[in-house]
Amino acid sequence: MAVQNKAIKLVTAIPGPKSKALTTAKEKVVADALSLHVPVIIKEAHGALVTDADGNVFIDLAGGLGCLNVGHSHPKVVKAIQDAVANFTHTDFSVIPYESYITLSERLIALAPVKGPKKAAFFNSGAEAVENAVKMARKFTHKMGIIALEGAFHGRTNMAMSLTSKVKPYKSGFGPFAPEIYRVPAPYVYRRPDGMSEKAYVKFCGDALEKALLIQVHPDDCAAIIFEPQQGEGGFIPLHPDYLKRMQEIARKNNIVLIADEIQSGYGRTGTFFACEQLGVEPDMILVGKSIAVGLPISGVIGRKDILDAPPDSTIGGTYVGNPVACSAANAVLDVIEEEGLVKRAAELGKVIRDRFVTMAKKLEATPGSKLFIGDIRGLGAMIGAEFVKDTTTKEPAASEVNAIMAKGISRGVISVKCGIYGNVLRMLIPLVIPTDVLNEALDVLEQVALEVAKG
Ligand SMILES: Cc1ncc(COP(=O)(O)O)c(C=O)c1O
Helix, strand or coil, rough: CECCCCCCEEEECCHHHHHHHHHHHHHHHHHCCCCCCCCCCCCEEECCCCEEECCEEECCCCHHHCCCCCCCHHHHHHHHHHHHHHHHCCCCCCCCCCHHHHHHHHHHHHCCCCCCCEEEECCCCHHHHHHHHHHHHHHHCCCEECCCCCCCCCCCCHHHHHHHCCCCCCCCCCCCEEEEEEEECCCCHHHCCCCCCCCHHHHHHHHHHHHHHHCCCHHHHEEEEEEEEEEEECCCCCCCHHHHHHHHHHHHCCEEEEEEEECCCCCCCCCCCHHHHHHCCCCEEECCCCCHHHCCCCCEEEEEHHHHHCCCCCCCCCCCCCCHHHHHHHHHHHHHHHHCHHHHHHHHHHHHHHHHHHHHHHHHHHHHCCCCCCEEEEECCCEEEEEEEEECCCCCHHHHHHHHHHHHHHCEECCEEEECCCCCCEEECCCCCCCCHHHHHHHHHHHHHHHHHCCH
16 A cells, blocks of 8 residues: 655555544534545644654645645744743733734735835734724725625635625525625636637726726725735636726725735735735735734734724724734744745746646646546646636536545645635645645646546
8 A cells, every 4th residue: 555755655545544533533523514625634744744643644735725835834933933932822912012013013014015104913814804904994984885806705704704705605504794795796817708808808897896886886885895816715816917907096096995815815825925016906905814824823904004093992903813922923934935035936836836737738638538628727926726627618617526636636645725616726725845846746646636537
């Protein structure tokens, strides 16, 4: 049974006996909604490698769903966390403040592509950053309406879930949703109407946004537009720069706050620290989460001082928000990103992934009788996704095939995740510290299993 590649080491069938026993125990005591994507229990992880309870070593292309741009257990970050824990674990920043929170604010303010004087505030989760950004925008504008995009994902709390687009599994059965949310199309260029040029389609989406202010919510009632510069859960769709330009013009003209949710796309993953930088859009607020602190619970809102200062004393906050251990980890993460040049590295890794997907697409096409194809390869930097279809003309989504690729991949030592409104996009959320040969080893496995799935 033993499989010994360079990085991958499989010493049992997957799952091994210890993982099996623990996942069986899990079924009895953990709520079913927390279902398992990988059927093994982790023991430890370093860089891009995960070792399970049975001693199997996997290559991790999921990075804790995009939280590990600096990799698992980076020694500098571990040290910062250990030191912070040894000093103090909690005070509530608004009761007794600490330096790491202030330093983190200064550093993220310096990085955020928001014009003018800026401020920051930290929360626990991405969804909480979304909730608070909406509160700030409403207080600042004295308006209620929020425009969100088709394909958006902003989290699972009531406001964040209401702003999210995909109904199953995220919304169905969980209404009533927060009011004053208006949905507009976002350009999903690969699935634009037949016969429509990309340019015309992007214009159509911009027109729809403008029209929403006539037929859905009046500009006098619209506080904010929230968008992911590259949609994450929605299918790894970078928003077209022309669409974003139009969005910004509409927002500025109508005193509408522009909120960029960079919880998934931020922290260098796209080859610039924030995706907005390369898409030519200047939001008023930027939301950060995920890779900010290697998965410790912290998120942030960075934005215009006048907007962040709008809510009065004690209206924004929470017991644990911006906790000191996570702030220390977040400062160490920024050090590692700078010292190891991970933003530049993301762009390099992105080229490797893109080339490998192009090759995979060609091999799938050349496979006799293939029922699996890559219809689109897209994304910025290392945030690359491949959209799998059953037929390149009809573009019928190949969701079960992508599930099969991931499952087979895991059984051969590669952990990957998917996204997309049809669940047919294999997405890369790799730790940016992954060596190229390890990445290629993982992509060899994924290519091999994709070809097997294509043959049926
Ligand atoms: C773009 C985006 N916004 C918000 C969230 C919600 O973050 P959290 O799960 O930390 O609440 C996510 C999580 O996947 C996300 O990708």
